[in-house]
Amino acid sequence: LALTSLVVVPGIIFIAVLFGTVGQRIMLASQRASGEVSGQIAENLSGIQVAKAFNREDELAEHLMSLNQKAYRYGFRFMILMTSMQPLMAAIGQFAIAAMLFVAGSLAVGVLPLLSFGDIFLGISLVRGIMFPLLGLSMMATQVQSSLAAMDRVTDVLESKPAITDAPNAVALRPENDGIYFKNVVFEYLKDTPVLKNVTFSINPGETVAIVGHTGAGKTTIAALVNRFYDPKEGAIFIGDQNIRDVQLHSLHHAMSLIPQEPYLFDDTVMENIRYGKPDATDEEIMELCTMIGADEFIEVLANGYSTRVIQSGKNLSAGQRQMITIARTMLANPKILILDEATSRLDAYSESLVQDAQELLFHDRTTVVIAHRLTTIANASRVLVFDHGVLVEQGTIEELLAKNGAFKAVYETYYAHQGIEEITEERLEVARTVVAQQGGVKSEGSESGAAK
Ligand SMILES: Nc1ncnc2c1ncn2[C@@H]1O[C@H](COP(=O)(O)OP(=O)(O)OP(=O)(O)O)[C@@H](O)[C@H]1O
Ligand SMILES: [Mg+2]
Incomplete structure (x- = not known):
């Protein structure tokens, strides 16, 4: 049944x-x-x-x-x-x-x-x-x-694994190692479309080198490779005498800081965003640093000063304020090597000069690669590397390159000259600062520190 x-x-x-x-x-x-x-x-x-x-x-x-x-x-x-x-x-x-x-x-x-x-x-x-x-x-x-x-x-x-991990025999980056060396680096994001073609250059310890080139030339890619976000297809990258492939990622990133082309801010207060560079920094330390680089001028005009909350990764801040916060964050981290992918965003002359002064302090005596969009930044570099479609086409001092009348001259004429920055003299900056100060936008003692170059 x-x-x-x-x-x-x-x-x-x-x-x-x-x-x-x-x-x-x-x-x-x-x-x-x-x-x-x-x-x-x-x-x-x-x-x-x-x-x-x-x-x-x-x-x-x-x-x-x-x-x-x-x-x-x-x-x-x-x-x-x-x-x-x-x-x-x-x-x-x-x-x-x-x-x-x-x-x-x-x-x-x-x-x-x-x-x-x-x-x-x-x-x-x-x-x-x-x-x-x-x-x-x-x-x-x-x-x-x-x-x-x-x-x-x-x-x-x-289950997706990070593409780049420490090699099994990875060691810490030795503290005495400094300077960046690219040896015959070939890199491609997609198969058979090389973005960097056999690139070789060296940046000595303490030197500030500018990288210039037309859009898509591979500048940001160089910044990504130095940070080992990707590995080159061929060739190698060294910090001092250590191949970064054999270095522990943690120690590599401890030694260098990257200020990306689109600076990223977290949805937290301005203070915490700066502290991100050095988690154990005190409030006083941060404020002191900001005063030194002139960032406090930007910060103190915000609704709640240092306690102002950054929303939507910085939509409530101006481009200049965002840049100053990321510069302060990086200075606090005090890296041995700095890589700065300058944003193309044009600031007003006054903000530009403040950001510029802060950057100069940042570069001082530090191995720096700056992907330069501003003429003033290039002027601060001891050498310039010129890239074109993934190829290092020229390198040398600005004077050498201008005299060569080649690729740099062309890049220089097409966009740096158009920026007209070279016409902004100290005198005109002073006028701009006075106008801003008179309108009460920023404090006058701050503008003095900004002017003190
Ligand atoms: N994640 C990616 N995947 C595939 N291709 C990429 C990727 N990032 C960049 N590329 C390509 O690599 C080339 C170089 O890009 P890169 O960002 O290095 O240029 P850039 O010199 O920094 O330009 P810009 O001055 O506009 O910032 C470009 O042709 C770009 O299309
Ligand atoms: Mg770029």
Whole structure:
């Protein structure tokens, strides 16, 4: 009798498997679709001003709507599947009991009754006792499967390994090692599209070298390679006599600081953003440093001074304020080697001069590579390296390079000369400072420190 109930077992298994595989697929699709929706929302929010400026709001809204509808469709299908599961399984259970009753009934009322009603009742109770947990189990199996689908996406992230790690025999960067040496470095982000082609140069300890070149020439890539964010395809990079491939990353990054082209600020106070360079620095130490480099002028005009919260990585600060905070952060870290990827953003002459003064202090007696967009920065460098499409085409002092009348001259004429910075003399700066001071924008004693070059 009990065997009769087993008739439905293949049915249950079939349904469980069907729901499992189909369910898993729909579940994945639905998760992916809702991921797309949240990604798009995040992008729309961060690009909202650009969208408005170009009158693209409607288009973005439409795109979001279509993504949303897709997520809705998959979500709906998944829900239908999930909710139909229970009644379907219950129906199968009831069908099994009906089949049993039919068989048992015919046995009980036949010519020679084999079963008493008591036996039948007992049998049905037993089968119900087994059947429903069995159904529950198969439903759980479906749920486990869909959870596994979700787990798949999580493990993809969890199991991704950092591409660059310490070599097994890595040692700390020795304190006496300084200076940067590129030896025949070839690098490509994508296969067969070299971004740096056989680059060789040296930057001596304590020297400030400017890197210039047209956009896309590979300047930021050099900064990334010195920090070993990537390994070169061929050739090697040395700090002193140590190949950075054999150096512990931690000690490498302790010895050098990078001020990236787009400085990054954390959603915390200005004070904490500066302290990031040296976690155990005291408030006094930070304020003293800021006074020294003239950053306090920028900071003290903020609503809450040093306690002002930076929001959305610095949207509530001006470009000059952001730069001064990152300069202060780096000076606090006091690295042996500095790499500065100068932003192209044009500051007003006054802010520019403050940032410039602060940078000079930062470069002082420190091995510095500065990817230069400002003529004033180049003027401070003892040598200039000129890159063009990943090739080091010229190097030398500014005078040498200008006299050569080659690539540097061309770069110089196309954009540095257009900046017109060379026409801003000390005299004009002084006028600008006085105007700013008169308008009460900044404190006058600060502008004196800014002027003291
Ligand atoms: N993460 C990346 N993946 C693929 N290609 C990249 C990546 N970063 C940069 N590139 C490519 O490498 C080349 C050099 O880029 P790089 O950022 O070094 O230029 P750059 O000299 O710093 O330019 P800019 O003056 O505009 O900052 C460019 O052709 C760029 O498209
Ligand atoms: Mg760059």
